[in-house]
Amino acid sequence: MSKLDEKIEKYTESCKKLGLDVSAELVEKVTRGLGPSIYNADAESVSCSDPEELARVRENFLKKKLGLSESDETLDAAIKEVCEAMGSSNRNKYRALFYAMLAKKFGKEDVYA
Numbered sequence: 001m002s003k004l005d006e007k008i009e010k011y012t013e014s015c016k017k018l019g020l021d022v023s024a025e026l027v028e029k030v031t032r033g034l035g036p037s038i039y040n041a042d043a044e045s046v047s048c049s050d051p052e053e054l055a056r057v058r059e060n061f062l063k064k065k066l067g068l069s070e071s072d073e074t075l076d077a078a079i080k081e082v083c084e085a086m087g088s089s090n091r092n093k094y095r096a097l098f099y100a101m102l103a104k105k106f107g108k109e110d111v112y113a
Contacts, residue, residue, distance in 0.1 A: 003039065004031070004032070004038075007031055007038050007039075007096075008027065008028050008031050010094075011027050011031055011094050011096045011097055012024045012027050012028075014092065014094060014097060015027055015097055015100075018085075018086060018087065018090065018097075020085065020086070020097060020101060021104075022097065022100045022101055022104055026100045026103065026104065026109055026112065027096060027097065027100050029112035029113075030096045030097075030099050030100040030103065030112055031096040033099075033112055034095060034096055034099070037095070038095070038096065043095065044094060044095055045091075045092055045093050045094055045095060046083075046093045046094075046095050046098045047093075048080075048083035048086075048088075048093060054076070054079050057079055057098070057102075058072065058075045058076060058079060061099055061102065062075050062078075062079075062102060062106075063075070065111065066102070066103060066106060066108040066111055067108075067111075068106060068108070078102060078105055078106070079102070081105070082098055082101045082102055082105070085101065086098065086101075
């Protein structure tokens with residue numbers, strides 16, 4: 001099993017454990033789309049307590065990658081919703097799952113087609 005396959009399996013298992021409504025197929029596509037960043041422990045997860053990181057998620061992922069034009073307040077509310085869905089006590093908010101949930105929330109799964 002390749003390192004990528006191990007990461008995909010890890011994220012898929014975490015998704016099931018957290019009870020997130022994201023398909024394994026979308027998790028795999030987002031994981032592949034993240035490239036080498038998933039192998040860096042710091043870049044692999046999203047810190048919901050870091051306002052700068054959340055602003056980067058909004059600007060670089062939601063606006064640039066997904067092409068969303070909603071207000072910052074709407075986008076920030078969606079990010080907060082995903083943080084809550086993944087659990088405040090959960091230290092491993094994997095970026096692949098975080099992005100997959102945001103893509104699904106805004107109906108942008110086709111970006112990873």
